[in-house]
Amino acid sequence: MSHYNNHQGGHYNNNHDDEEYDDGYDTRSAYPMQQHMTPQQQRQEERRRHAEQSAASATAAAAAAGKGSSPWLSNQKKKSSKCKTIAWAVLALLLIAIAGVLAWYFAVYKKDNKGSGNSGGGGGGGGKTPANGPTVISPNGTVIPNTNYPLKKVFYGMAYVPLNAQLPDCFNTQQSVDEELQLVAQTTTRVRLYGTDCNVLRYTLDSIKRLKLDLKVVVGIWIDKDNATYTRQTTEFYNVMNTYGWDNILGVSVGNEVIFDEYQPLPVLMAHIAEVKAKVVAMGQPNIPVFTSDLEKANQPPLTSNNNEDLAGVNLHPFFSGVPIEKGGSWFWEFLTTTVEPTINSNNTKKLDVWITEVGWPTFPLSAAYKASVPSIPNLQIFLDTWLCDANAKKIPYYYFEFFDAPWKINPGSAVEGFWGLLTIDKKLKVRLPDCVIA
Numbered sequence: 001m002s003h004y005n006n007h008q009g010g011h012y013n014n015n016h017d018d019e020e021y022d023d024g025y026d027t028r029s030a031y032p033m034q035q036h037m038t039p040q041q042q043r044q045e046e047r048r049r050h051a052e053q054s055a056a057s058a059t060a061a062a063a064a065a066g067k068g069s070s071p072w073l074s075n076q077k078k079k080s081s082k083c084k085t086i087a088w089a090v091l092a093l094l095l096i097a098i099a100g101v102l103a104w105y106f107a108v109y110k111k112d113n114k115g116s117g118n119s120g121g122g123g124g125g126g127g128k129t130p131a132n133g134p135t136v137i138s139p140n141g142t143v144i145p146n147t148n149y150p151l152k153k154v155f156y157g158m159a160y161v162p163l164n165a166q167l168p169d170c171f172n173t174q175q176s177v178d179e180e181l182q183l184v185a186q187t188t189t190r191v192r193l194y195g196t197d198c199n200v201l202r203y204t205l206d207s208i209k210r211l212k213l214d215l216k217v218v219v220g221i222w223i224d225k226d227n228a229t230y231t232r233q234t235t236e237f238y239n240v241m242n243t244y245g246w247d248n249i250l251g252v253s254v255g256n257e258v259i260f261d262e263y264q265p266l267p268v269l270m271a272h273i274a275e276v277k278a279k280v281v282a283m284g285q286p287n288i289p290v291f292t293s294d295l296e297k298a299n300q301p302p303l304t305s306n307n308n309e310d311l312a313g314v315n316l317h318p319f320f321s322g323v324p325i326e327k328g329g330s331w332f333w334e335f336l337t338t339t340v341e342p343t344i345n346s347n348n349t350k351k352l353d354v355w356i357t358e359v360g361w362p363t364f365p366l367s368a369a370y371k372a373s374v375p376s377i378p379n380l381q382i383f384l385d386t387w388l389c390d391a392n393a394k395k396i397p398y399y400y401f402e403f404f405d406a407p408w409k410i411n412p413g414s415a416v417e418g419f420w421g422l423l424t425i426d427k428k429l430k431v432r433l434p435d436c437v438i439a
Helices: 039-065 070-112 174-184 197-211 227-244 266-282 325-344 377-394
Strands: 190-192 216-221 249-256 290-294 312-315 354-359 398-400
Touching: 174 197, 190 398, 197 216, 197 227, 216 227, 227 266, 249 266, 249 354, 266 290, 290 354, 312 325, 325 354, 325 377
Parallel strands: 190 216, 216 249, 249 290, 290 312, 312 354, 354 398
Antiparallel strands: none
């Protein structure tokens, strides 16, 4: 998942089959209510259809079995007419809900952009908390008091997408990135980016250097079906490195969920990884790991064998397993150790390191629950209380998904994709962070 893919993470059921996931923007308007769906929204729609495939097949089989029985068929047609009426009513309600979400987004967006730059309510300096005042939590207008939970450096790493950094209109600025990264730096020492468009990498490294922020960066090179995107992204990456150097670079993720999204075939992705690795080595950085990030089903040989990548980047979200929040943490560890890691290293004589490049829990809306997994702020609190300190104690490399909500990702297939943030888009912390400060 990411702003380009964003959120990006994978979807899993109890049999560990992926279901759905999304990240994207509309290249015409940067909002999902336009007539043309972005590749990211198309991916979400494909996942939604995948989740409904079994039910659709069963319905088709039942219809085929009843063909030819006139009285029965007549009765079914009447029922079908009623179902269509209900379906249209549900669709109307869904459209109204989406309109409400967008109205909420614009309301918060305008609030967030009042005053100086894009500072919103978060404050740009080195403050210890997000801003005071009421916090809008949900698109239906629910407002809860801002409890001023303090930001704490308790995350190994954080997935970060600057607000409003969406092609074709890049409304992020150096000032807005400065302000956002000063908040991010209060929660972690590592950030993972997803691409180089909208000067995201350039602004990030400039902020770190100029403000002397204690942050290291995992560079993201976005890959989609347009080969021009890869060329544009890598060209910017190399130019930025020549300008700012490699002191603050931890690794390079070449693409995010490229295989799951079917943006490019595996041989093309591996060729891109090899090309970037060769260039990074030629630039004098042989020890910078180059890899890709994807769901566990893509993290297997041949991608993970024969030195095709320097480590395995896995997007792993308990929410998409369908388990209740109380079992989210235990599901994560069991699936990681019994399925993900053995598959990655099934063909390796030397163990390949694993980085969890996305992990998190969404907070809205309740209607987007997947089986027993329910998005809500209380459930996010439970997930952090039951998973975060354990992860820090185990010292696994992970990047929490994600720092801000991203309402521009919502679409008719899934509203949940916009609400994975630790903070709202007006920079208000949603939960109380545990006390397991990470070194």
